[in-house]
Amino acid sequence: NAGVTQTPKFQVLKTGQSMTLQCAQDMNHNSMYWYRQDPGMGLRLIYYSASEGTTDKGEVPNGYNVSRLNKREFSLRLESAVPSQTSVYFCASSATYYYGYTFGSGTRLTVV
Amino acid sequence: QKEVEQNSGPLSVPEGAIASLNCTYSDRGSQSFFWYRQYSGKSPELIMFIYSNGDKEDGRFTAQLNKASQYVSLLIRDSQPSDSATYLCAVRSNDMRFGAGTRLTVKP
Numbered sequence: 105n106a107g108v109t110q111t112p113k114f115q116v117l118k119t120g121q122s123m124t125l126q127c128a129q130d131m132n133h134n135s136m137y138w139y140r141q142d143p144g145m146g147l148r149l150i151y152y153s154a155s156e157g158t159t160d161k162g163e164v165p166n167g168y169n170v171s172r173l174n175k176r177e178f179s180l181r182l183e184s185a186v187p188s189q190t191s192v193y194f195c196a197s198s199a200t201y202y203y204g205y206t207f208g209s210g211t212r213l214t215v216v
Numbered sequence: 217q218k219e220v221e222q223n224s225g226p227l228s229v230p231e232g233a234i235a236s237l238n239c240t241y242s243d244r245g246s247q248s249f250f251w252y253r254q255y256s257g258k259s260p261e262l263i264m265f266i267y268s269n270g271d272k273e274d275g276r277f278t279a280q281l282n283k284a285s286q287y288v289s290l291l292i293r294d295s296q297p298s299d300s301a302t303y304l305c306a307v308r309s310n311d312m313r314f315g316a317g318t319r320l321t322v323k324p
Contacts, residue, residue: 137312139314144224144316145316146220146304146314146316146317147260147304147306147314149311149312149313152311162311163311194259194260202247202248202308204250204262204265204306205250205252205260205262205312207259207260207261209258209259210258210259
């Protein structure tokens, strides 16, 4: 049972480049989330999808877009990367919006 | 004021001792409370959740919630070196907010 799978694990981008972070879960969870984690600031919510077909902004959505492709998959896109987007990105899922999360293994992104 | 506050630590305890981790939150409407463990370079892992005032025990872990004081804690009994990690407190009201975490070191 894979749980939550994120790809890639590491990425280096140049300023202005774009990329998509992929996330898939095999637990039949309804809700999915994208967080970023920066030293001393904890996890901050970028976007979430409470259920298939819906997406909403979180605390720090600027510079990002998301797509809930189906119940399993939730992708995060950086259209034009900037150095302040250097961070560790985690995808997570939960059975419903009110349950605890299962996290993916993370993507370490560096923007130079 | 941060919405979820934790002492960043590091908190150091000897093996076999009780480790006490604390968390305060600002939103009185918060409904559910979670503790995650995060090893260095790894992703957070859910270890406890609590919804009602009082204590909830699971093995060596006890979560304590006091909504009147807006305070939630995690006790780890018989601490082991393998418990050395960062512990994240998370609180759900409209959405899930995380504290920055407390780094725990258990010394053999």
